[in-house]
Amino acid sequence: MFDFPPPQIFLQLSLNGALGGAMYGVAAVGLSLIFGTMRLIFLAQGAMIILAAYFVRALFQSFGIDPFLSLVIVVPVGLAAGWLIYQGLFRKAAVEEDRNISLLIAVGLMFLAENLMTVIWGGNTAGVVTSYTASGIHILGIRTSFTRTMGFLIALAGTGLVMLFLRKTLVGKAVRAASEDITAASLMGISPHRVNAIAFAVGIALAGAAGVAVATTFPFNPFAGFIFSLKALVALALGGIGSVAGALAGGIILGLIEAYVQFFVGGSWTNAVAYGVFLAVLMFKPEGLFGRPYKKA
Amino acid sequence: MANRLLEVSDLEVAYGDVRALWGVSIHVEAGSVVAIVGANGAGKTTLLRAISGLLPVRRGTIALGGASLAGPAPEAIARMGIAHVPEGRGLFRQMTVLENLELGAFQPKARANMRQALDKAYALFPRLKERAGQKAGSLSGGEQQMLAIARATMSDPKLLILDEPSIGLSPLVVQQMFSLIETLHRQGVTILLVEQNIHQALKIADYAFVLKTGEIAMQGTGAELIADPEIQKAYMGVLEL
Ligand SMILES: Nc1ncnc2c1ncn2[C@@H]1O[C@H](COP(=O)(O)OP(=O)(O)OP(=O)(O)O)[C@@H](O)[C@H]1O
Numbered sequence: 001m002f003d004f005p006p007p008q009i010f011l012q013l014s015l016n017g018a019l020g021g022a023m024y025g026v027a028a029v030g031l032s033l034i035f036g037t038m039r040l041i042f043l044a045q046g047a048m049i050i051l052a053a054y055f056v057r058a059l060f061q062s063f064g065i066d067p068f069l070s071l072v073i074v075v076p077v078g079l080a081a082g083w084l085i086y087q088g089l090f091r092k093a094a095v096e097e098d099r100n101i102s103l104l105i106a107v108g109l110m111f112l113a114e115n116l117m118t119v120i121w122g123g124n125t126a127g128v129v130t131s132y133t134a135s136g137i138h139i140l141g142i143r144t145s146f147t148r149t150m151g152f153l154i155a156l157a158g159t160g161l162v163m164l165f166l167r168k169t170l171v172g173k174a175v176r177a178a179s180e181d182i183t184a185a186s187l188m189g190i191s192p193h194r195v196n197a198i199a200f201a202v203g204i205a206l207a208g209a210a211g212v213a214v215a216t217t218f219p220f221n222p223f224a225g226f227i228f229s230l231k232a233l234v235a236l237a238l239g240g241i242g243s244v245a246g247a248l249a250g251g252i253i254l255g256l257i258e259a260y261v262q263f264f265v266g267g268s269w270t271n272a273v274a275y276g277v278f279l280a281v282l283m284f285k286p287e288g289l290f291g292r293p294y295k296k297a
Numbered sequence: 298m299a300n301r302l303l304e305v306s307d308l309e310v311a312y313g314d315v316r317a318l319w320g321v322s323i324h325v326e327a328g329s330v331v332a333i334v335g336a337n338g339a340g341k342t343t344l345l346r347a348i349s350g351l352l353p354v355r356r357g358t359i360a361l362g363g364a365s366l367a368g369p370a371p372e373a374i375a376r377m378g379i380a381h382v383p384e385g386r387g388l389f390r391q392m393t394v395l396e397n398l399e400l401g402a403f404q405p406k407a408r409a410n411m412r413q414a415l416d417k418a419y420a421l422f423p424r425l426k427e428r429a430g431q432k433a434g435s436l437s438g439g440e441q442q443m444l445a446i447a448r449a450t451m452s453d454p455k456l457l458i459l460d461e462p463s464i465g466l467s468p469l470v471v472q473q474m475f476s477l478i479e480t481l482h483r484q485g486v487t488i489l490l491v492e493q494n495i496h497q498a499l500k501i502a503d504y505a506f507v508l509k510t511g512e513i514a515m516q517g518t519g520a521e522l523i524a525d526p527e528i529q530k531a532y533m534g535v536l537e538l
């Protein structure tokens with residue numbers, strides 16, 4: 001007879017899934033921003049997260065800077081790097097409105113970053129081990145790690161800040177306006193290059209924050225980013241393209257799906273199910289789980 | 298010569314190899330309402346889009362108060378003082394009425410006067426104040442058109458360009474629209490108006506141009522063109538309300 005697992009298991013799986021999924025979520029928020037203004041799927045986002053993780057590790061190992069404290073360095077560096085990446089790599093393709101070229105540049109950037117990381121730090125799996133890496137905390141009688149909980153909080157805070165920026169500041173509103181109708185936005189005096197650069201800056205800063213979370217929780221290697229990008233893409237589809245909160249929620253849902261599949265079906269199935277869900281959503285609910293069907297303006 | 302705000306000379310614009318404007322010249326005096334009328338496909342929208350930088354100029358010149366508009370990007374032209382309400386209105390439908398209005402004052406110069414501009418817009422369009430927190434896409438057609446015009450006035454533009462503001466509106470709302478344009482005119486706003494509602498447009502226009510397959514076929518004061526038998530025969534027979 002099938003033994004129904006104890007309810008504790010469900011709580012534990014949900015917590016693990018949500019905490020892990022929030023990482024996909026922040027990555028998806030970055031994708032969503034960049035897709036919004038440029039209609040570009042920035043496939044290098046995962047590689048940027050891993051790059052940030054290595055950067056965090058370097059700061060820790062060389063200068064003894066606490067990984068969580070390094071947020072105050074990584075986020076501003078991410079903002080600047082995102083701005084430069086747009087101006088240096090994507091601006092010209094954006095002028096020519098060539099999305100295929102933009103996508104190829106993103107893929108090129110991803111491979112370049114992966115291989116540079118391999119040259120600099122080697123191809124082996126790396127991690128950041130601090131005094132608190134092994135410490136756990138208890139919530140509602142279930143156990144979770146301190147670093148994972150911190151990662152989750154970073155994801156929530158990052159997404160919350162981005163939402164505040166988009167809703168409360170005029171520049172943020174301009175980014176939303178440009179995502180909705182770039183031509184109309186330009187008639188308001190909003191420069192497409194400005195909003196593209198801002199989207200990249202914020203997107204890469206989020207990758208930086210996610211890098212801190214990844215560095216402290218998971219072992220990583222230079223090539224781990226691509227899978228991350230793919231998972232973020234699934235999260236984006238689940239949450240509905242164009243919704244920042246949806247992207248985070250999509251990531252958490254994906255994390256839950258993976259956790260449950262891994263436990264009840266088997267670890268080898270998690271990726272197959274994730275991409276199956278991806279296709280199913282695109283086919284049957286392309287506006288995302290929370291979105292209303294697109295209305296043509 | 299009076300105070301020429303906008304001067305378009307010998308303008309040629311093409312979509313790929315297909316030319317849409319063949320040497321068009323128009324001018325707009327500061328403080329006036331100028332109408333551009335003509336049949337579907339005559340090139341009215343093309344002319345407006347070239348002025349606001351959405352289409353490249355193939356030949357000829359466009360100048361606003363002496364500064365060339367042939368070359369700068371649309372956002373730069375907007376900052377030079379042109380507010381263009383495009384065909385289809387170009388509202389940010391997912392954003393609120395208030396956010397749309399705020400974005401109308403995005404340019405640095407206008408941003409400083411956001412508060413006053415908003416009060417002025419609400420005085421002119423009380424309906425928009427009631428609906429400030431609503432999504433623009435949820436407004437009725439007439440309200441959306443009012444919002445598009447109100448948003449364009451937020452930057453206190455030198456020239457307000459309206460592309461068929463009355464399209465798709467009920468006759469009553471069309472009347473409101475035209476009286477609104479007259480109010481703006483009285484407030485000193487310079488307006489370049491494209492209309493399919495030819496009779497109404499000529500009635501409020503100080504000066505008008507008739508565009509026919511990419512060329513200016515006729516021009517004169519609104520009153521002159523209304524009285525012109527050829528215009529009456531060609532354009533106003535069926536469109537008269
Ligand atoms: N994007 C485009 N690509 C190619 N040709 C175009 C495009 N837009 C307009 N045209 C052509 O240019 C000519 C002028 O079109 P335009 O839209 O300027 O006319 P219009 O006077 O505004 O007409 P309507 O009253 O229907 O709005 C037409 O022959 C049209 O078919």
Ligand SMILES: [Mg+2]
Pocket residue numbers: 341342343384
């Ligand atoms: Mg038109």
